[in-house]
Amino acid sequence: MEDKELNEYSARLNELRKDGVNLISALKQENAAAKRNKLLSADERAKLIAGNNAKIEQAKTVAEKNKAEIAEIVKKAVARNNELSKAEIAKVNAEQNDVIAKLKAEYAEKIVKIDEETLARKKEIVASYAGKTSQKDNEDCKEDLRVAEYEHNSALFDAKNKFTSAVDAAKAIKNQAYVDYVQKNRAFRNGQTNFKEDFTLSVQNYINKFKMSKFLLDNGLYLAILVFFIVCIILAPLSGSGNLLSLPNIFTILEQSSVRMFYALGVAGLILLAGTDLSVGRMVAMGAVVTGLFLHPGQNIVTVFGLGPWDFTTCSMVLRLALALFLSIFLCVAFSAFAGVFSAKLKIHPFISTLATQLIIYGLLFFGTSGTPVGSIDAGIKDLIGGRWILGQLGGELITFPKLIIPAIIAIIVAWFIWNKTTFGKNMYAVGGNAEAASVSGISVFWVTMGVFIMAGIFYGCGAFLEAFKANASAGTGQGYELDAIAACVVGGISFNGGIGKIGGAVIGVIIFTSLTYCLTFLGIDTNLQFVFKGLIIIAAVALDSVKYLKRK
Structure with missing residues (x-):
């Protein structure tokens, strides 16, 4: 998206920052590199850094002088970019939504066509063996039908992969439109981020990359445990045990x-x-x-x-x-x-x-x-x-x-x-x-x-x-x-296969297991049965981890 006014703002900002904030950043990086450079003698390093520090002080004066004008131009540039990008993003989203809708229709038609072709082929196979009753003919017929079914499944798999890839590409284009908008605003602010833009970008990334199968694979166990805790919270007062969510219980x-x-x-x-x-x-x-x-x-x-x-x-x-x-x-x-x-x-x-x-x-x-x-x-x-x-x-x-x-x-x-x-x-x-x-x-x-x-x-x-x-x-x-x-x-997601996991996962896992034991004890469940619940959670966690590992391979 090219715009004459935005280009003028960008050029003016580069001119104002060239001998100010940009020069300060470049000189500081040069100083950091000099400190790491073992080829320089102590005197050479000190002389270079001292010279750069003097230039930095001059650049700070320029930066302070241009600060007000830069802020004003940034404000105008961001406002202009917001105005233009809003329409551009809406346009890209509409176009790619139409593309996705078309892809879904084509995929549905493709599935119907594959099913019809496979059904017709199976009928032909059965017809070609009609009247043949020998054991070998029966085995050949079954083998031809198995081949037809295998090729049917392969065709469905290929069609789904092509459809998924095309939809992902369309979603990526939608996402990129917003990324371009955010990056332009960051460039105007000289790399400074904005919480609202960053949050919206994170949401956009999540929505565009969201897949229910992956979500359930990653969070299915936690959802099941959450349901379990909700049931315990509901049953506790009904069974006369009291309020499970009271502050003393939580502590x-x-x-x-x-x-x-x-x-x-x-x-x-x-x-x-x-x-x-x-x-x-x-x-x-x-x-x-x-x-x-x-x-x-x-x-x-x-x-x-x-x-x-x-x-x-x-x-x-x-x-x-x-x-x-x-x-x-x-x-x-x-x-x-x-x-x-x-x-x-x-x-x-x-x-x-x-x-x-x-x-x-x-x-x-x-x-x-x-x-x-x-x-x-x-x-x-x-x-x-x-x-x-x-x-x-x-x-x-x-x-x-x-x-x-x-x-x-x-x-x-x-x-x-x-x-x-x-x-x-x-x-x-x-x-x-x-x-x-x-x-x-x-x-x-x-x-x-x-x-x-x-x-x-x-x-x-x-x-x-x-x-x-x-x-x-x-x-x-x-x-x-x-x-x-x-x-x-x-349970907290630290994989037995190595190299995967976070400290937060271990923390959550400890709290989950402690809460599980406390909830069951609070409800008066036999201690021996508590081991059954723990065992089921452990085997489910390891099984999901193994599935995720196999998928990565």
């Missing part, structure tokens, strides 16, 4: 999710590498026992490998907390790294290396403590970290906020930052997607794998430390937690 679900969030965040990295971790539950027990030993009020009631019992109350509470957290993390990292070495160096699947680690920890814990619970922790510190803040009354009900939600939120933010904003996070996706290709591109698969195992150990250690604030820790604490953590990640 309780989030509190129960908080500590388990650490385990899911840890195992998510290993699943991203197409692995898994069966040692999570034992790690939790180990860290929780250590924490319980340090924070027990008075002399401990258990010995470890015949040593003790100890009394740490003579130490300050800050020191006891620091030692408990440090040792919980240290031990979990040590055992996680132990499993990681075998997987990273000897290419042993994490299923085996973490299974072995699980058995080692399990044996050491039971042998060392005889399976005796370490007892409760100091009530004051338990309330300080694992208690609740009183928010007030709502509808005659006391509302309290669980403190464990805070460390869980911090852990989610840290994990999200590592996965999305660091080189290590990008390398995780690369190794998980294709380890050989990642190695060829210069990524150390060994150290990335070890880094993921160590990161998992840190999350397990923090979670195990907080686990001790929930119940009396023993060697049996955390039984089955690894399965819940793995299931949460898979």
Whole structure:
């Protein structure tokens, strides 16, 4: 879409920005390149940057001088482009809608024609074998009919592919008309975006690329779970259990999710590498026992490998907390790294290396403590970290906020930052997607794998430390937690095939599984039946992931 007035605005803006904002941007990029250029000596680099900085100051003066005129021209240019583009977009949409309607009509006619031709051919085949009763003739007739049916299905498949491709092309043209409009406005604003335009563009992209089959494949499980929760919400008051959506219930679900969030965040990295971790539950027990030993009020009631019992109350509470957290993390990292070495160096699947680690920890814990619970922790510190803040009354009900939600939120933010904003996070996706290709591109698969195992150990250690604030820790604490953590990640969309998934998926998965258990318990469903629901969700999640993987291949 060419317009003389828009071209004049564009030319004038380029002239005004040339020695101002555009020059500033170019000089800053030149400075950044000079800092990275190892061929330049320190004096050459300093001289070049100093000269550019002087030019930048001059350019800032020009930019400030032209600022008002640029703003006025931008306003006029955007208004003019909006006016012209509105009509152009409407025209393109109308044209392509007519094209799509025509394609649909032609596709329907093509289907009818293919069906008629196949039916006629089948009649001819049957007629050609009329009166022939030998076994060979019967088999030949059936074979010819199978061939005709196969060719019929192939023709339908080809017709559908051509129709879909043509419709997608028409939708792409509609989408491109809006993209061109947005890009022109961005050019007038010198690259600055506009929320309304960006939001509308996202909606346009989604509508034009939307396919029901892909939507159901990606979100079918979540829709089924949503229906399940809606049914539970409706049934709860009818069964006399009360309001499931009350604020205290929601806070309780989030509190129960908080500590388990650490385990899911840890195992998510290993699943991203197409692995898994069966040692999570034992790690939790180990860290929780250590924490319980340090924070027990008075002399401990258990010995470890015949040593003790100890009394740490003579130490300050800050020191006891620091030692408990440090040792919980240290031990979990040590055992996680132990499993990681075998997987990273000897290419042993994490299923085996973490299974072995699980058995080692399990044996050491039971042998060392005889399976005796370490007892409760100091009530004051338990309330300080694992208690609740009183928010007030709502509808005659006391509302309290669980403190464990805070460390869980911090852990989610840290994990999200590592996965999305660091080189290590990008390398995780690369190794998980294709380890050989990642190695060829210069990524150390060994150290990335070890880094993921160590990161998992840190999350397990923090979670195990907080686990001790929930119940009396023993060697049996955390039984089955690894399965819940793995299931949460898979339900959250982190693929067992590697290289696919987001931290947000693991978070959602944990909340879904915790909510599922809470809802069933709230409705009085037998605990044993709850495993059935969990099993169905897990197999459905893995099945959908496998289907998506096969489609990608």
